Amino acid sequence: MDEILRYPHTAPAPAPAKTREAHSWHLPSLRLPQIRFSHATQRRSPLDVAIFLTVALSVTAAGISSHLYCPAYQVSVDGVDLGLVSDYHDVERAVERVEARAGSILGREYTLEQDVDFRFQLAQRDALMPVSGIETYLFDQIGEVMKTSVLTVNGKMLGAADNDAALTAMLDSIKAPFVTENTVSAEFVEPVVVTREYTATSALREISDMRSVLTSNSLERVDYFVKAGDTFSAIANNYGMTIAQLQELNPGVDINNLWVDQVLTISQAVPYLSVRTVDNVTYDGPVAFAVEEVPDDSIYQGFSKVLVPGVEGWATYNADVSYLNGAEQERIINSTQVHAEPITQVVAVGTKPRPKTMATGQFQWPLYGRINSTYGSRYIFGSYSFHTGLDIAGSYGAAITAADGGRVTFSGTGTGSYWSYGNYVVIDHENGLQTIYAHCSSLKVKTGDRVYKGQVIAGVGATGRATGNHCHFQVKLNGTTVNPYNYLP
Numbered sequence: 001m002d003e004i005l006r007y008p009h010t011a012p013a014p015a016p017a018k019t020r021e022a023h024s025w026h027l028p029s030l031r032l033p034q035i036r037f038s039h040a041t042q043r044r045s046p047l048d049v050a051i052f053l054t055v056a057l058s059v060t061a062a063g064i065s066s067h068l069y070c071p072a073y074q075v076s077v078d079g080v081d082l083g084l085v086s087d088y089h090d091v092e093r094a095v096e097r098v099e100a101r102a103g104s105i106l107g108r109e110y111t112l113e114q115d116v117d118f119r120f121q122l123a124q125r126d127a128l129m130p131v132s133g134i135e136t137y138l139f140d141q142i143g144e145v146m147k148t149s150v151l152t153v154n155g156k157m158l159g160a161a162d163n164d165a166a167l168t169a170m171l172d173s174i175k176a177p178f179v180t181e182n183t184v185s186a187e188f189v190e191p192v193v194v195t196r197e198y199t200a201t202s203a204l205r206e207i208s209d210m211r212s213v214l215t216s217n218s219l220e221r222v223d224y225f226v227k228a229g230d231t232f233s234a235i236a237n238n239y240g241m242t243i244a245q246l247q248e249l250n251p252g253v254d255i256n257n258l259w260v261d262q263v264l265t266i267s268q269a270v271p272y273l274s275v276r277t278v279d280n281v282t283y284d285g286p287v288a289f290a291v292e293e294v295p296d297d298s299i300y301q302g303f304s305k306v307l308v309p310g311v312e313g314w315a316t317y318n319a320d321v322s323y324l325n326g327a328e329q330e331r332i333i334n335s336t337q338v339h340a341e342p343i344t345q346v347v348a349v350g351t352k353p354r355p356k357t358m359a360t361g362q363f364q365w366p367l368y369g370r371i372n373s374t375y376g377s378r379y380i381f382g383s384y385s386f387h388t389g390l391d392i393a394g395s396y397g398a399a400i401t402a403a404d405g406g407r408v409t410f411s412g413t414g415t416g417s418y419w420s421y422g423n424y425v426v427i428d429h430e431n432g433l434q435t436i437y438a439h440c441s442s443l444k445v446k447t448g449d450r451v452y453k454g455q456v457i458a459g460v461g462a463t464g465r466a467t468g469n470h471c472h473f474q475v476k477l478n479g480t481t482v483n484p485y486n487y488l489p
């Protein structure tokens with residue numbers, strides 16, 4: 001400040017301006033005040049006279065009015081007066097900051113094209129403007145840079161728009177399909193940020209283009225866990241794939257032999273943006289009943305009997321239900337108003353030890369040997385016929401054992417249409433399953449006997465219609481012949 005105050009009374013100081021190529025720094029202010037002082041009559045306004053007088057006064061009676069007036073510089077940009085600053089160095093530094101900021105936004109060195117001039121004059125202290133105002137003005141003059149609303153998704157800038165309201169409306173329109181009258185919040189799962197900032201004008205994008213990106217799906221590989229009842233073709237169909245496409249994603253998978261919880265790779269459309277909404281809903285619905293178990297030593301272990309059937313209650317619920325892209329994710333019950341209490345179900349659970357001759361529910365092989373003939377259609381004895389069991393080869397007299405516990409309902413030699421079985425045994429396992437053991441050489445049990453799993457019931461032979469020693473093992477479920485392979489371990 002002291003240095004500047006000296007200027008009107010000393011010879012013109014060398015111009016402090018830097019030589020710049022893109023814009024010129026005019027510092028006539030260092031000379032103009034002198035011209036003004038030496039040619040006072042050229043001054044145009046009474047204010048200038050006042051300034052002159054004030055300067056003169058302030059020099060001769062230093063300090064008296066310096067708290068009101070001070071030396072200042074009128075800053076103009078391309079001939080437009082912006083205001084008064086106390087130190088033109090501040091403006092120079094502002095220009096440098098503007099150029100540095102523009103350079104970092106544009107990704108290259110940037111030089112302001114505007115002419116920035118200073119004119120020295122005295123000014124009232126409260127007429128000085130902050131240099132930040134000049135900085136903002138200069139920044140707004142850069143055509144390649146403008147203040148925009150920048151949309152950033154997942155940390156990646158998607159584009160900029162000059163219409164903040166339109167951008168916000170576009171984002172709301174993506175949430176809109178998932179918003180209901182009960183929706184209390186709707187948020188994007190991915191971080192979506194809109195900021196007002198200076199960007200290169202080349203970053204401007206049509207809002208409709210940004211919307212297209214945000215509402216697009218990408219195909220991604222996702223793990224799928226096989227559920228009971230799934231088939232390869234149904235899974236492919238559910239995810240819009242052909243069987244061939246699903247096979248390509250899962251080389252080495254036997255498409256006819258899936259198991260529960262097997263992991264398959266599927267291709268699934270994953271939305272660019274996911275919308276999580278929470279609805280607050282009130283609705284009526286059932287109340288589940290509790291189950292009380294009572295031990296009962298008159299019932300065999302593994303069995304139970306309902307003593308009092310449970311009855312569901314009825315209630316009004318208030319819940320916060322969260323959805324991901326419209327699919328329910330979680331339901332938090334806030335309050336329950338019960339109108340009808342549920343009735344607890346009472347179940348007697350058996351504790352009585354099971355007799356050895358009671359079926360376990362799990363078969364064992366009645367005989368280990370080569371399978372001569374499987375269940376199903378076959379050509380034998382000169383014609384096609386349906387083979388009702390498994391033919392398990394064995395040496396003459398080898399032990400045949402009961403596949404599970406039960407009661408022998410037949411042990412003897414087949415007659416009439418059962419002639420072909422020869423000597424055979426039928427066991428009723430008293431759980432809907434029966435087993436038949438045919439072509440035996442000897443019978444070790446009598447009709448009416450109870451047998452345990454693994455008990456020897458007969459010897460291997462070739463009685464009836466048989467071409468060699470084997471056991472014809474047949475399984476019936478509720479009277480209908482079924483494939484033994486589905487029951488054997």
Ligand SMILES: [Zn+2]
Nearest residue numbers: 389390391472
């Ligand atoms: Zn057979």
